[in-house]
Amino acid sequence: MFDLLTHWFSSFLRRRRRLGNFGRTVLPGLLAARGPGQPVPDRLAPDLLRAALEEPAAAIARLETRADGLSAAEAAERLLGSGPNEVEHEKPLPWWLHLWHCYANPFNLLLTALAVLSYLTEDAKATIVIGAMVVLSTAIRFLQEGRSHRAAESLRSLVGNKATVIRRPTGPAAAGVEAAAAHLEVSRRDVVPGDLVALSAGDIIPADCRLLTARDLFVAQAAMTGESLPVEKNADGGSRDAGPLEQRNLVFMGTSVVSGSATALVLATGKHTYFGALAARATATDTTPNAFQAGVNSVSWLLIRFAAVMVPIVLLINGIDKGDWLQAFLFALSVAVGLTPEMLPMIVTTTLAKGAVRLSRRKVVVKRLDAIQNFGAMDVLCTDKTGTLTQDKIALARHVDVFGQASEEVLNLAFLNSHYQTGLKNLLDHAVLEHVELKAELKLEQNYRKIDEIPFDFVRRRMSVVVSELDDHHELICKGAIEEMLTVCTHVRIENGGGPQVLPLDAALLERVQRVTRQFSQDGLRVVAVAMKELPPAQSRYSVADESGLTLVGYIAFLDPPKESAAPALKALAGHGIQVKVLTGDNELVAASVCSRVGLSAEKVLLGAQVEAMSEEELAQAAERCQVFAKLTPLHKERIVRALRARGHVVGFMGDGINDAPALRAADIGISVDSAVDIAKEAADIILLEKSLMVLDDGVVEGRATFCNMLKYIRMTASSNFGNVLSVLVASAFLPFLPMLPLHLLVQNLLYDISQTGIPFDDVDEELVRAPLKWNPADIGRFMLFFGPISSVFDITTFAMMWWVFKADTVAEQTLFQSGWFVVGLLTQTLIVHMIRTPKLPFVESRAAAPLMAMSVAIMIVGVWLPMGPLAGHFKLQSLPPAYFVWLAGILLGYGVLTTAMKRMYIRHFGWQ
Structure with missing residues (x-):
């Protein structure tokens, strides 16, 4: 009897996961099941290697697609044949097996034994009564758990990840005009073999793919290979001496784009991917x-x-x-x-x-049911300020030269940079691009042609595009955080009565630049520097090394005012025993200005450079004392979250960007929003349908x-x-x-x-x-x-x-x-x-x-x-x-x-x- 009790108690939680729990992606569990860097299953390796070694045109032809993608009708037909692009997550039990599990517990087994004894002793009344009790007990559990499972499953539809596919039009084109392919967002489960997908920073790669084009593409695939650092990928030919996972022109389902952009051909989806093959094996093992x-x-x-x-x-x-x-x-x-x-x-x-x-009625979607307990136990919430403390409606407030005077030239350069970049466009880019009239004024199609780009990353904190102006010369236009931009600028451009003048960036000019930008920051404006340099037209590929010797042209400043609900929400959270700590990549002046306006103490601000220099013990003590952390990289955020957990706190982290993914995974409870990038939503346990601290408090x-x-x-x-x-x-x-x-x-x-x-x-x-x-x-x-x-x-x-x-x-x-x-x-x-x-x-x-x-x-x-x-x-x-x-x-x-x-x-x- 006690063996039965022991077995039942140790197994019922596993059954609950099959019956109702949502799970994070199975990737973390795969490492435990197979270990990092395990070989690709034999049935998949030949097809992957073949795609890596053949030319892009041959791969496109073999998959019976075209360089401008599939049509919607072709994609729909293939979806019927290949099935949805889903891995073998642990499936709910069939109804008959669920019914059996609802019956097979000590209570019902003992009642059944008593019913059998009653029947053998010819006590028909007792047999009927006891049998009815067994049916009643089983039916109650079966119906109640079934309702719970259906309610939980219905929440899945509220949080769906998308993929950007390239589809060609299905209707006839006008005479002599070739219809352009369109970039469409579709549910990730609707991606099919032969699709062309567009990838950019923050995307979860939706399938196993062969790269067709790539610009400065770095992919995090530690869960597949055990490599801790992002891997650079390109569209060049593959190597016959390397395995599928080592091929630089292959990307795999479940990995994520850290920076850069690419176009890729989908080779395999769902259970036919490497991820899918591992997932099928992982679901057969119990998790800790x-x-x-x-x-x-x-x-x-x-x-x-x-x-x-x-x-x-x-x-x-x-x-x-x-x-x-x-x-x-x-x-x-x-x-x-x-x-x-x-x-x-x-x-x-x-x-x-x-x-x-x-x-869910309070606009909070739970991805893992048992995350609810951690949600209630949370006593420290770490969050960015944008969209939580502020309105998340950033407006371009100023475009000025280095001395703070209005400048249309600075706005023009910023517009060119935001328009031509193909990476992850943030709120600042969208605010710049709202000036759509510049597209006509600059005559982009006639005057400019994009040559290359150097994507943003969270160490450089800047990004550049290179454009050709009238096919005469190349212009490298760079924008980014003030401090990081000043490290690559050697000159400044100023306006005087005789026209623009370029001067060396000496100590006096540097001090004046810092004074102007400091004042903007103290006013609560987010300041981005804009710089450029002209280059000869011979070069076609550019890298981070080319971001040097730039001329600082001016700044664009953005206003993101605090939410009216921020201060009451912070007060409500404090009333429920939750400390709020702000972790931001912005500079300390902007962070302090916003925090002070919503009632958070910003007397002591810890900077990323200080975090870098601290030991784990020092950081744990500092993280306990401080409420505001500024100029942080993604790894800084992760370290702070871990330091707070080491102090015994149950830590929630709220984030929506690619830079938040490490901290989301490190936290006890990862919280994201429905508009977040894929990798952030994948890492989170809780998804908010509205980015609000008041919703979070509810x-x-x-x-x-x-x-x-x-x-x-x-x-x-x-x-x-x-x-x-x-x-x-x-x-x-x-x-x-x-x-x-x-x-x-x-x-x-x-x-x-x-x-x-x-x-x-x-x-x-x-x-x-x-x-x-x-x-x-x-x-x-x-x-x-x-x-x-x-x-x-x-x-x-x-x-x-x-x-x-x-x-x-x-x-x-x-x-x-x-x-x-x-x-x-x-x-x-x-x-x-x-x-x-x-x-x-x-x-x-x-x-x-x-x-x-x-x-x-x-x-x-x-x-x-x-x-x-x-x-x-x-x-x-x-x-x-x-x-x-x-x-x-x-x-x-x-x-x-x-x-x-x-x-x-x-x-x-x-x-x-």
Whole structure:
């Protein structure tokens, strides 16, 4: 029996993941399954190598596509043939296997054994009654878990990643005019072999592809190869001496673009990709339980250890005392089932799914159901300021020369840079490109032709494009952060009465430049420097080395005003025990200006350079003290998150850019938004449909309420079961008969469990969600030992009442005794739900939600009706005398008063949670 219990408890969480949980991408788990740099499966390697070695035109022809892509009709036809572009994620169980798992728990197995025994002894009534209980128990769990699973699955559609494909028009083109191919965003699952995809920084690569063109493309593929640094990729020919993963012209599903841009031909999708082949293998292996699952496991094992001690004692006492070892064995098994929280999987799944649905109504989508607990436990939130503290509606406020005077030339150069770059366009680029009139004024098509670009990265913090002006000369136009731009500028261009003049950037000019930009930053403007240099037209490829000897032309400054909701949201988060820390790549003056306007202390700002110089211990102490961090790289953000976690904090990180992905994965709870880049959404556990701290605060409160409801069931079940077993031990030692038959224990346990199905829908006191909540198995054990014996006091009182008051003191009168304790036991178990669901006075200061109240009343009515109604004989119960109910009222009143007094004492000594 205990082997069965152990196996069931260790496996139910794995079943829950199949039934309802969302998961992060399976990539991290693949490393554990195969190890980094594992060879490509034999069935895939030949096709990948063939594509790497052949010319792009040959690969295009072999896949029966064209240089301008597939048409929509062709793509739709191929999708039918190849299937959706999805890997073999762990699939939900088929309904019949789910039904079997809902049946196969200790409670139902023991009931089935009793039904078989009843049938063999020709007790048809007992067989029907017990069989009906099995059907009812299984049906409740099957229907409730099925609803939870469907609710969770429906949230998937709210968070979908896209891919940019190149599709040619399907309609006829005008005479003599070739219709241009269009760049379309489609769901990643709709990408098919033969598609052409456009890739840029921040994209998750949607399939295994052969590069056709690439500009300064760097891909993070550590999950595939174990390489910690991004790998440069190009469209050149492949190497016969290298394997598929080492080919520089192949990119793989699930990896991500760090910088640069490319066009690629899709070779394979879904389970036919390298990622898909590994995923199929990974889903066959169990994953290590996370913090939430470990917490549930710890509670389960607490009860198993308790059962392992108590059940043999019950068996020995009853077997020796009564002499009927078969009856004693069945009774001991019933006690074991009574100690088993068989509804825990259903309560956990239903509560999490209900919480996820409630969160979705608050514009918070949960990708992993068990992330809800971490969401509620979060006590530090790290976030960027753009879009969270500010309005995320950046406007171009100034375009000025180096001395701060308005300059159209600076705007023209910035427009050329933003227009021709093919990497990830940020909000600043979009603000510049809103000046669409410049496209006509500059006559881009006639006067300019793009030659090359040097993509942005978070170390240089700048990007450049090279254009040919009138095919006469090349202009390298660079824009970026002030400090980094000044390191590559040697001259400045100033305006005077005689026209523009270029001067060396000496110390005096440098000081004046810094004074002008500092003033802009203090005014809360984000400042970007614009520089350029002319080059001869002979060169066609450019690199970072060409970003030198530039002439600083001026600055573009952007206004991103604080949100009106930011200050109230920060106050609300603080009221719920959450510190907010701002981690930004902007300079410290802009960060301090914005933070001070929304009520965050910016007296102490830690800079990226300082973070770089600190040891892990120094950084942990500094991160604890500071609220604002500026001029950070992605690795700085990740280090700060890890440092805070090392100090014992549960850290949430909110980000939406490619630079946020490392920190999102390092945090306990990664939070992104639906408009984020693919890699950020993939790394996150929680997706906000609105980028707002107020939405986040609502989500935190809902997450804590969900965790509170799970904790209610665990506490109630543990304490109630502990009290019952104590009562059984006392009764077994002194009574000449069993205090309840195995059937009574099982019926009582079933009815009690049914009453608990209302817990996921219960309300939570406002005071219980003000502070972060964490798993604390020691507290659950203490709670069980503190409140469990209270019910035993009144059980023993009931034993005395039935023995002496109602004379149920012989084997012939045992049915009356058992009926009396059956009613008291069920009603006190149901009452305890309301007594300890809240630290307040139940029914007066805090009332349960209608579903829980209705279930409690219904079960109490059934519990009284069973011995008093026509089915009493079928359950081996009998009617109770009217005087019994007077005593019953007194017992329930005393139970409520004593529990309330003990609750007050417990709160004074230990707090509530």
